[in-house]
Amino acid sequence: MKTLIHPLCISVLSCALVAVRGNAQSEIGIPAGFHVIEGDHLRLISDMPDQAELSQLVQCFEVAMDHWGNLLDVPRQEAAGWKCTAYLMLDRKRFEQSGLLPDSLPLFPYGFQYGDRIWVTEQPSAYYRRHLLLHEGTHWFMWRKYGGMGPPWLMEGMAEWLATHRWEASEQRLEMGIIPRDKEEVPYWGRIKIIQDQLAEGLAPSLEDILRYDGTAHQRVDAYAWSWAAVLFLSQHPDSRGAFRQMLGGSLKPDATNTRAFFRRLHARWPALRTAWRLWISDLDYGADASRMLLQLPDCKPLRLPATVTIDVSQGWQASGLCLPPGARIRLTAEGRFTVANEPRPWVCTADGVTLEYYRGRPLGQLIAAIVAPQAQESPHTEPVSTIAVGAGTVLPSANGGQLILRINEATGSLHDNRGTITVRINAVDR
Ligand SMILES: [Zn+2]
CATH class of the missing domain: 2.60.120.430 (Galactose-binding lectin)
Structure with missing residues (x-):
């Protein structure tokens, strides 16, 4: 099985409280003062002192399991035994010194997924901390389902799409794949500003350029923003959503195989999709309603x-x-x-x-x-x-x-x- 490496690293469901427990020091190899929070599908290890927040993160992740399963057609029984270990790092050095962050991993600024393990660096907002956990969690879930990775635009776009979320902790209610109402709802996220700025400056990539991103493109934050926009658009537009769903229903390959097949299926509609994309991206804003932005261009x-x-x-x-x-x-x-x-x-x-x-x-x-x-x-x-x-x-x-x-x-x-x-x-x- 190929191991995935990721460098950055709609529905509404609610669920019963997930049983979690804290454990400060008893784990072998876990440094003193670290917390271990155990859920059904996530074991979270962190040096963050706020145990209540750590428990919330695990609960959010457990609710996300149902969303991932529904969207990617993975029955609950199939995912029942899947379990991931996440390291949320306040002081990165302590993770390095304890061997929990192996030096064989490349340097990454925000998050990273490798097999059944993910690493997330602590963020200045609770929203963005959860966002990164759900982003890496999406990579992990897809790695589990597909046993391999797809093209960069699809993997990063899916992870960004599903990580953009609304979480009501008191109700254990999670919405994934949202367009945020305003920037205050998603502190430090910033994807829409990048898109609007590049569009205004004449620097917005073509849809094809996004689909051509290689394995190094996502060293830039704007590649995440554009991959998010492309997945949001192509997964919902009436002309492309069937082919998009078909792509997710097959096997994924990290090269251009899936993108080429996707493009071939849409070849006849692609010129109209280019035009719909231009209009759609111009309308993309905080609070936007994606369902009212999808122009279908009939024959004249x-x-x-x-x-x-x-x-x-x-x-x-x-x-x-x-x-x-x-x-x-x-x-x-x-x-x-x-x-x-x-x-x-x-x-x-x-x-x-x-x-x-x-x-x-x-x-x-x-x-x-x-x-x-x-x-x-x-x-x-x-x-x-x-x-x-x-x-x-x-x-x-x-x-x-x-x-x-x-x-x-x-x-x-x-x-x-x-x-x-x-x-x-x-x-x-x-x-
Ligand atoms: Zn990623």
């Missing part, structure tokens, strides 16, 4: 004018199915009243939006448009899509041609309580 119908399109204000980007030829100029006229919030009372709005509140520099609720096309060729970087304010009406130039897509201007995490539709009429512009 030739544009016959006049035409009418109806937009649901509770959804993100929506494809019109209408293709504009290069150089076309069309007039859009929008009608309809809808609500963009319910508190303290319904905020009634038209396609011009409400100027009481702005989002990304435009009135909240304003109708916006973009013209996109399946992207046939990989570009060096992921670029944001240019959007156009429509409001109650505008003339839309279409220099390069493409499909008209529409939505209202609001964060995706706030779309769920909207009610209503906008009717958009499309007419030719007299030259």
